[in-house]
Amino acid sequence: MTLTRTAPAWPGLEPVPAGPRAALAAAIARRLFVAGTRRLGITWSDDGVPADITLHRPEEFFARVGSHGLIGFGESYLTGAWDADDLGGTLTVLCREVAHLVPRWMQRLRPTYVIRPPRHQRSSTANSRGNIAHHYDLSNELFATFLDPTLTYSAALFEGTEDLEQAQVRKIERILDAAVVGPGTRLLEIGTGWGELAIRAARRGADVRSITLSSEQRSLALERIAAAGLADRITVDLLDYRALDGSYDAVVSVEMIEAVGHEYWPAYFRTLDRVLAPGGRVALQAITMPHRRMLATRNTYTWINKYIFPGGFLPSTEAIEQTARRHTTLRLGERFSFGPHYAETLRRWDQRFAAAREHVLDLGFDETFLRMWHFYLEYARAGFASGYLDVQQLVLTREER
Numbered sequence: 001m002t003l004t005r006t007a008p009a010w011p012g013l014e015p016v017p018a019g020p021r022a023a024l025a026a027a028i029a030r031r032l033f034v035a036g037t038r039r040l041g042i043t044w045s046d047d048g049v050p051a052d053i054t055l056h057r058p059e060e061f062f063a064r065v066g067s068h069g070l071i072g073f074g075e076s077y078l079t080g081a082w083d084a085d086d087l088g089g090t091l092t093v094l095c096r097e098v099a100h101l102v103p104r105w106m107q108r109l110r111p112t113y114v115i116r117p118p119r120h121q122r123s124s125t126a127n128s129r130g131n132i133a134h135h136y137d138l139s140n141e142l143f144a145t146f147l148d149p150t151l152t153y154s155a156a157l158f159e160g161t162e163d164l165e166q167a168q169v170r171k172i173e174r175i176l177d178a179a180v181v182g183p184g185t186r187l188l189e190i191g192t193g194w195g196e197l198a199i200r201a202a203r204r205g206a207d208v209r210s211i212t213l214s215s216e217q218r219s220l221a222l223e224r225i226a227a228a229g230l231a232d233r234i235t236v237d238l239l240d241y242r243a244l245d246g247s248y249d250a251v252v253s254v255e256m257i258e259a260v261g262h263e264y265w266p267a268y269f270r271t272l273d274r275v276l277a278p279g280g281r282v283a284l285q286a287i288t289m290p291h292r293r294m295l296a297t298r299n300t301y302t303w304i305n306k307y308i309f310p311g312g313f314l315p316s317t318e319a320i321e322q323t324a325r326r327h328t329t330l331r332l333g334e335r336f337s338f339g340p341h342y343a344e345t346l347r348r349w350d351q352r353f354a355a356a357r358e359h360v361l362d363l364g365f366d367e368t369f370l371r372m373w374h375f376y377l378e379y380a381r382a383g384f385a386s387g388y389l390d391v392q393q394l395v396l397t398r399e400e401r
Contacts, residue, residue, distance in 0.1 A: 056080060056083065151224075158341050172200050184206070337390055
């Protein structure tokens, strides 16, 4: 079959690569795919025979993977070129071997062929609001289709098989405890979400300042805060963390550091250091990755960057500790790891999202978006289920002299 170049079907999605160079890249991708799936025990089919991976359009699949690597792998799912009966399970197997999927000789050539993040996605003061809006301003109604009633969009902390809302409340209360938030605490929250953490902190008697770059989240958070009768204890500002002022007894930030970008980690931690009052505590919830993989991929443009989180990058625990030590008086102390709980959180989100399919379409999103978000949620779940990713609550305090 001869591939022809067609118009993109989705913003940012390029036509199927064609030409001699693309054909060579596709042939190499096919060989690597055949060898890799055989080694990992993953079955595949391009003729309708039941298998773990079904290639509906193998020429497109190999052309995209050959020319665009893991971005092409995700894009070919987005276009429907392949499917998997158990997408999360198949991706989990691949994630366990992510460091070995590409032969060593190709890994040594990595700097010559990987796509670098575009400058317009760097999380600078000028770009950060647009990066955040790309994801978080999609639609409050969309997020409500799969989140629990607290509208908490981060890892839950389970005990047994209780419902998602209880597990999210447990997570929030735990990080507030870690920051020692109580009556009279001047609390700064970096990354408002839809306001649940601020509400729970205020119910403890804290005075809360929360900042966000999402206008959609801020709008609904303010409604929820008012409905809870706590508008006198909570302010929500549309503000970049670099513009913060004031002094706070505690700073809490849940899964916001992932949006900072490694170039700006020193600025982020200097801000935490600058606004933290003497004797105060910083409690961060952060998605982390292994340090060596972080170093190897920090200048790589990914499918997640392109379609889900522009400018995002996951730190390692070592990077957090080193950045704080080199640029601030803050020192990393308590650590609590609960990566498998994120895998379960994502599994439940994906189930809810699939069940809300017709409602999502009614909101104006299309079939391609549905495939994109299913892939995103299962891709993320695989990272935690495989142990490649972790999520931690980390406490930083000033070094005693």
